[in-house]
Amino acid sequence: MVNANFKLKLIKDGKEKYIDVILQEVSPFVAGDIFSSAIDIKTGNYKMGTVAERGIEELVVSPKNLKEQILEAENPFEIIAKLFSEFQKFCQKPKQYALLQTESQTKHKNLEHSDS
DSSP states (O other), rough: OOEEEEEEEETTTEEEEEEEEEEOOOOOOHHHHHHTTTTTTTTOOOOOHHHHHHHHTTTTOTTTHHHHHHHOOOHHHHHHHHHHHHHHHHOOHHHHHHHHHHHEEEEEEEEOOOOO
C-alpha cells in the first residue's frame, strides 16, 4: 500500500491554515467506484462533492475530522476542488504520485537550506 500526502489550505476566521492530508492507496476497484458513482449521467461530468466526500471516507488517513474542518472553513468550494484534483491524480497512479510528492518536498527543503 502506498501512502502520500499534500497540503490543503483552509481559511477560518479570515486566517489561512495549512493542514497535511495523508492518503492511503485503495484497491483500483474501490477507486473506480468512487469516481464512477459520481458521474452525472446527463452531462458526463463528475460531481466533485461526491468524489470529495467518498474520497475522504476511503482514501484519507489523516486528519480524521477533515469533513468537519471543511464544513467550518470559509473556502469549502476551493477545498473540494483541490481534494477532487488530488484524489484523481493519486488514484490514477498512486506510486508515481507518492514519488512526485516526495521529490517536490525534497526540492523545497533544499531550496530552504540553500545559500543562494
